[in-house]
Amino acid sequence: MTGDLLQGLLQAIQPASLAATGVGCLLGIVAGMIPGMTISAAMIIVLPLTFVLDPNVSIGLFLGLYAGGMLGGSFSAILLNIPGTPSSAATALDGYPLVARGQAGRALGMAVSASFCGGLFSALCLFLIAPRLADLALQFRSADLFSLVFLGLTIICSFASRSWIKGLLSAVIGLAIVTVGQDPVMGTARFTFRDPNLLSGVHFLTALIGLFAIPQLIENLHGNSPGGAIGLGVPGRPGSPDSPGSPGGRNGTAPAAGAIELRKLLPAFADLRRIRLPVGIGSAVGTFLGILPGAGGPIAAFISYDYAKKATGRGDRFGQGAVEGVAAPEAANNAVTGGALIPMMTLGIPGDPVTAILIGALLAHGLAPGPLLFVERADFAYGLMFSFFWANVFNLLIALAGLRLLVKVVAAPRTLLMPAVAILCVVGAWSLRNSIFDVYVMFGFGLLGLAMKWLDMPVVPLLLALVLGRQLEENLRIALTGSQGDITMFFTSPFSALFLGLSVVSVVWSVVGARRQRAP
Amino acid sequence: MATVLQHGVEYRLAEDGRSTGDASRLSMLLAALLAGFGLFGPPAAAQYPERAIEFVIPFDAGGSADIEGRLLAEEMGAVLGVTLVPVNRPGAGGALAYSYVNDADPDGYTVMWTSTSILTITNLGNVPFGFDALDHIGRVEHQPLVFAVATDSPWSDIDSLAGDCGNRGRPIRIANSGTGSTTHLGALAVMQEVGCEAVHLPIGTRRRNATVLSGEADAMVAPLTGALSLFRAGRLRFLASLGADRNPIIADVPTARELGIDVEFDLFRGLSVPMGTPAEVQARLADAMTRAASSDAFQRLADDLGLTVAPLIMGPFEALLRREDARVRAIIQSADTLTP
Incomplete structure (x- = not known):
C-alpha cells in the first residue's frame, strides 16, 4: 500500500503529468468561461489527444479541465452575469453586484480562494474516507433522493420573499417546462406536439443561456457605460432594493471602466476571515452532494448559498454583493468535483456527467474505475488522487496570476464584448446537441427572461425548478413505483425524514424572516 | 437468369441487374465481398470520399x-x-x-x-x-444482456428468484435503463417466461447499478459491458446471460436458453x-x-x-x-x- 502510494505520488509529479494538469486547468478555465461550453464538451475535444498520451498524463489533463472548468464558469458569472456552467448560476447572484460596485478583483479573489478550499477539502475526503463515504451514498434510494431534491426546491422560498405570488409563479412555470419531453416512467411523449426535437425536453443549459444572457445583452443595448447593466443584473434578485437607485444601482452612478478596482487583486485577510463559515458550509455540502449520483453541482451551489445566507447572520446583504454569497457556492461547486470522484473511484458509478466521461476515457486506456482499480492498479488510483490535488493547486496559481487580465474583461469596450458574447451564446446553445432547434429554444427563454424582468418576477425560482424538476419527478415516481404507491418510506427512511424535516425548517425560516423584514 | 460463381459462393443475378431492390442489394454485397477481400476497389468508389x-x-x-x-x-x-x-x-x-x-x-x-x-x-x-x-x-x-443481482442477495439462480416471486409480501423489483429500452424488454421477456409478475423500475443508466447494490431493486438487466467491472469485483452475480451463446468473458454464466428460458437478446x-x-x-x-x-x-x-x-x-x-x-x-x- 505504501509502495503504491509513493508510486502514485511519483506518477503525479512527473513533469509531463504536472504540465498536463496545468494545461488542463488553463483550458478548463477558458472553456468554463464561455457560455454554453460545458466541461463535458471540453473533455470530448481533448479526448482523441489522450488516446496517444500515457494514462497518468491524460488523467492530469482531464482533472485539470474538470477543476478549471468549475472555476472558469464562475468568472463569466461574476464578470458578465452570464454563468458559464450551470453550477455557477448561484455565484452570479452576489458576484455580479460586487463587480457593479467596482470590486471585480475582490469578487474574483473570493471565488478563487473559496474554490481552492472547496476543492482541497473534497480532495482530502477522496483520499482519506472515500470508501466509507461511497458506502454511505449507496444507502440512498429514490425516496431519499426525492426528499433531497425537494429540500433543494424549498430554497425557492428564500428568493421569493419579496413577493410570494411572483416567486411561486416563477417556480411553477419552471416545473411546467420540465414536464415537456418523454415521461420518465411511462416513456410516453408529453407536450411535444409530435416534434421529435421536444422528446428529450428542454436542455437546462439552453434555458440558462437564454434566461441570463439575452436580458443582459438587451440591457447593454441602451446603456453604454459598463455600469449600464448594473443594479438590474439578476431580475428580482433576493432583497434587491425597492428603489431602483440604492446600492450603486442607477444607470450612470456606477464607476466608469477605469475606476474598476485593480489594486486589490490578492484576497484581503479580513475577507478571508469573513468567508470561513460559508466556505465550510459549501465544502461539506458540495462534497456530500457530489457523491450522490445525479444530485450534482447546481443544487449543491444553491443549497450552500441558502445555508450561508441563513447561517452568517448577514442574510440581508446577500444578493447585493456579499463576499459570503460568492464564497459559499464557489466552495460548493469545486467540492462537488472531488465528491463526484468518490463513487467513480470506489464503485465505478459516475457522480455527475463529467465523471461519466472520465470513466469512458479511462476505459479507453484499459483502466476500469471501480472497486478493482485499487486492487489491480492502486498506483494509478493514488496517482489520480494526487493529480486531483495538483489540479486544485494549479487552479489557484493560474487564476491568481490571471486575475489582472480577467478583470480587464469588464473594462473591455462593450461594442466588442457584447457581440462576442452574443455569438458565443448562439454557438453554445447550438453545440450542446448540435441542434439549431436549441438555438430557437434559447431565444425563447431570452424572451421569457425579458418578460419576467419587466414583470419584476424573480428568475431564480424558475431556474431551480428547471434544474431540479426532472429529478424531483423521476425520483418520486420511481420510489412510488417500487413501493406500489405506499408513501410511508418517505418518513421512515432516516435520510428522507431528515431532508423533509430540513425542508420544513427552510420554509418556516424564510417565511418568518420575510415577515420580520416587512414588520418594521 | 445468369449465375455467377465468386469465391465459391453462387449468386443468381436478375436479367437487369438494377431493376429490383434485391438485385441491387446483391450487387452491393458482391462489391463489398470483393472490396473486403481486397481484390479491387470499385472504380466509382475510388472518388467517393472527397x-x-x-x-x-x-x-x-x-x-x-x-x-x-x-x-x-x-x-x-x-x-x-x-x-x-x-x-x-x-x-x-x-x-x-x-x-x-x-x-x-x-x-x-x-x-x-x-x-x-x-x-x-x-x-x-x-x-x-x-x-x-x-x-x-x-x-x-x-454483447449480451445479463440478468444480475447483488452478491449479497439470497438468489443464486433464476429459479430461486422466480420461486420467491409473490411470496415476499411485495413483488420482485427489476431495474432497467429506461422504459422501452432493450434492458427493459429483456427483463420483461425473462419475467414472462418464468411466469413472474415483477415491478420494472426504469431507473436510467446512471443509477441502475447503484440501485441493485443498495437493494432498492432486487435485480437488473444490463448490457454486459455496463456491469462487468462490478461483476469482476465480486459485487454483482450474473444469474443468466441473454446472449445466443456463452460469452467467453463470462464463460461460467449460463445462457437463458440453457436454463430453459426462451429469451435471446x-x-x-x-x-x-x-x-x-x-x-x-x-x-x-x-x-x-x-x-x-x-x-x-x-x-x-x-x-x-x-x-x-x-x-x-x-x-x-x-x-x-x-x-x-x-x-x-x-x-x-x-x-x-x-x-x-
Missing part, C-alpha cells in the same frame, strides 16, 4: 458507446483517407439522431453509429418510420446510412468498417470493455435486423403494457 464525413453518434458524448464510436470513426478515417467527424446527437433514446439521418442526403457523407435502439425506437413508435427506412452497412460488435452496434446511398459507397464504407473493427486499437478497446468484435455486413446483417425486429415487436406486443 471530403469529411459526418459520423452521427446517437449517444451523449463520453459514454463508452460514444468513445467506441469515436475510435471506430478515427480508424475508418485512416482507411478512407478522409476525416470522419464525430457529431453527438443525443436525446430521446436515439430518436433525434435516427430522424436526422433519415432526412439526410444519401450521398455517403452522413454515416450513423447505430445500435439495437433502432429496433426499440421504431417499434415503440417514437419515430414515424421502421428500421428499414435506413440502409444498413453492417454490425461491428455485439444480443445488443449490437454498427453503421447505417440514409436510404438510397449509392451501392459503391455503401460497399466502400462496409470495407472501411470491417478493417477499422479489426485494427489493433479497436480490438484492444473492445477487449477492455467486454465486447465481441464480429463484423457482419449488409445482406446477412439485414437478415439479422429483420429477425431481431420481429423479436422486439413480439416482446412489445405480448407485454399488456410497457408501464411498470
